[in-house]
Amino acid sequence: MDVSHILDDMNDPQREAVSAPAGSMLVLAGAGSGKTRVLVHRIAWLIQVMGAPSWGILAVTFTNKAAREMKGRIESLLGQPVGGMWVGTFHGIAHRLLRAHWQEAGLPREFQILDSDDQFRLIKRICREMNLDEAQWPPRQAQWFINTQKDEGRRPEHLDEGGDPFSKQMGAVYREYQSVCNRGGLVDFAELLLRSHELLRDRPDILHHYRERFQHILVDEFQDTNSIQYAWLRLLAGKHDNLFVVGDDDQSIYGWRGAKVENIRDFQKDYPDTRLLRLEQNYRSTGHILKAANAVIANNPSRLGKNLWTEGAEGEPVNLYAAFNEVDEARFVIERIRRFVEEGHRRSETAILYRSNAQSRLFEESLFQAQIPYRVYGGLRFFERAEIKDALAYLRLIANPEDDASFERAVNMPPRGIGARTLEGVRAHARDFGCSLWKGAHDLVKGGALPKRASGALSGFLDLMEQMSSGAADLALDELVSQVIAVTGLSEHFRKSRDGRGLDRVENLEELVNATRQFSFDAPLETGVETEDLPGADTFQIGETAENPLSSFLSHAALEAGESQGDAFEDCVQLMTLHSAKGLEFPLVFLTGLEEGLFPHSMSSEDPVRLEEERRLCYVGMTRAMQQLYICYAESRRLHGREHYALPSRFLREIPSEFVREVRGRPKVTRPVYSPAATRSTEQASGYRLGQRVLHPKFGEGVVLSAEGQGGSARVHVNFEAVGAKWLMLAYANLEPI
């Protein structure tokens, strides 16, 4: 077979990585050095040259997006589907293991996944039940504590008994939380990893099976692995020495959520025979940009060391703009974007990057006024929306009535007269009898001790659930969902709500029905794990429990929260935080808000370890740029309603001046928020200017406060005399200028 296509167009280190003999390998891949390409080509090499069966390969990523991309690229390179290969996220693969071995993992068959929001609500409820003062013991902190423990592989019983009062109290919450989860068959994200680690650790037969099966394990973004993920990998790899990991210590920006860069260093210790390769040739950025970025990251003392270079042109220097204030910064950025587009480029070749989400607002307003379409990354995703989670809570309760978290959510949404007092009774009963809320509610209704009204409301809810559950098995998934949003009154509730977003919510619920229809249509019924010829499968069952469509959809909803914005097809300027920019590249990049206290953020600038991470973040931002990089800072900035005067970021001083060109600013710029110029451009954009009086058929007279978005999704913020300030979709608002 001709395999030259696998190695064609690769540089020496890339080729060496791809064609290395079996054995563990650590590839330190700098930004833009073709990391994913190496991973994908390595897989092709394993299959087409080394003759590995596709089912013998496990490829792990962090995000669903990365997994999808890798899968797609593997398939197009191989010219065939990935077959039995496992390509997925850590969580996705852990989930798969737990579904296949739920009994051995000690889980109920219908276990459900809690996302962070579900987890938070549950923890909050538990803190309340434990009578903890929220000010003294914030539930957020408890959540953080629990997840940290799990990420480190610690169960409540592993906690230090003689610990400080804080750890003691948090440990108690952890214990209680875990017992509620266990009783209800609830598994949070960290639990997926921890429990699948324990499964492999405690079941030598199962471990043996997967060790024999996965002769090759490949890991992307290895610098982002946390302790339990690395432990899981090591366990699965065993003595096979078959880990091929790719990462970049300079792009480790998730330490704050448990990622351990140290894993890279430990990897060399744990696998002394490992081969180390560096990919340092960059195919993305111009020479100046690269040198500037190198200079910044060189200030981090604890690096493995790497120096990116390019064969390409030096390009322009890095442009530095000292803005008068944040309004001027936005003005400048938008002016440059406009110029860039006038030169014939696409808007989507441009990205505005910032440290924190709050910074996006001004850019959005300015882009709107300039009539430039844009897209903001991040924010609420489809399956995270409140109304969707409400509907999902009913579905989960149908799938598993023991699920207390879903019971709490569904029981009085839409409001049906089941109040705090009644619920308190249910909780107390469930607590006393160690049963689920579902069963507790049944007992109370049957016991007849409840006030008449409460009893009626509660039994109404129970009947409703039973009615839906009994019919559930005979319905297609989308029919079931359709029935749920109708019968529960959710749809009606949002339709009637006079909250401006009510109609949006109804539409989202309808979209949920579509999503389920689509899901059952292209759901991969992954029953066929090719295990017959594999060793070790005789002592336990695999895949004996293919999930039913409902369970499988619910898992999908929790593991893959969906996109935040659907209409990505338009040619848009891209707005995102530095964190979400990782892995992307743009010809023109604006790195904004380079001010002490903002970037590096004041919450990180004291601690040297966190400061290094901020610097890596800066490095990530700079290396997103292909052709042109603009870095901006503002001399003054309005933050939390106050004026701040910050020094330019220390990172700016770290860029040698030879790579920088200062862009001259306007000598004087006033705050042009309500300046005639600004209002004039709004007028052109939307037909309304700021401060314009308008008439709405329902809300009456009001004043335009601001406007954002573009085209069909343009919205205006109007302060109505009668009903106060509201955001309205321009396309539907029927506003009349007065």
Place this chain on the structure above:
DNA sequence: GTGTCACGTATTTTT
């Protein structure tokens, strides 16, 4: 049981 006001607080985000 639901709506309104005041208060406090304020990175980064995926699974």
Place this chain on the structure above:
DNA sequence: TACGTGACAC
């Protein structure tokens, strides 16, 4: 400034 939460009133 703006949002979410919590106390309080209807």
